[in-house]
Amino acid sequence: MKRNTGRGRKAPSSWSMQSRMMSDIMLCPRHRTSLNRLSGKTTMDKDTVTVTLSIAAFVVSIATLLVALSQMKIASAKARLDLYNKRFNIYIAALDYYQALWGKSKTPVDECATHFIKAYRESQFLFKRKDGVYDTLTKIKDFGAESTSKDSDVKAMEQDPTLDRSHLGRKREERGIANQCFEDNLKKLEAQLRPYLRFEHASGWHPFK
Structure with missing residues (x-):
């Protein structure tokens, strides 16, 4: 009688054994439930990460918008300040001219x-x-030129002792009238500039106005 040594039987491969074990696990209800829970948890983690990234992107967008609006507001306030300075310098130029005419x-x-x-x-x-x-x-310019001209005539006449004093008096009077007209128009200019030079609020541009 021949002894069966098992040499003719082919040994099962490791892949076949793993496949059989996985099949046994899949057929077991308890293991199947565990796998379902693990798969569901992985899906929830992906959804959480997606929502978190979406919220972060939204927050960054809002922050960028606020920074842009702030920069626009600052730029607008600077532009208003520059315009204010230019307008105010025009008034200062007229005032300096007036003071020079009066020798002050x-x-x-x-x-x-x-x-x-x-x-x-x-x-x-x-x-x-x-x-x-x-x-x-324009009127201030014209009266300033007239006053300057009259003042030159007065100074020249004062150096001439032979000149009739009545002519000198008349020239002085004309110079005084020109200076007074200059002053009247300077006051008018101040009233006209008041809406432009009122600078209580340097708030600049408002996006919702």
Whole structure:
């Protein structure tokens, strides 16, 4: 009688054994429940990560928008301040010219007149024409030139002892009238500039106004 040594039987491979074990596990209800729970937990983790990333992206977008609005507001306030300074400098130029005509400034009249003419030309681009600022500055320019001319005549006549004093008195009176007209128009200019130079709030641009 022959002994069966088992040499003719083929040994099962490791892959076949693993497949059989996985099949046994899948057939077991308890293991099947555990796998379902593990799969559901993995899906929930992915959903949580997706929601978290979406919220983070939304927060970053809002922060970027707020920063952009803040920068726009700052830029607008700076532009308003620059415009205010340019308008105010025009008033200062007229005031310096007035003080020089009355001899109350250390700066020569000719220098103040040159500075005022520059501001006068610039004013047509900084104010609305209907507000009359440019027209008032035009009158100030004309009366300033007239006052300067009369003052030169008075000084020349004062150096001539043979000149009739009545002519000198008349020239002084004409110079005084020109200076008074200059002052009247300067006061008018102040009233016209008041809406432009009121600067209580430097808030700049508002996106919701």
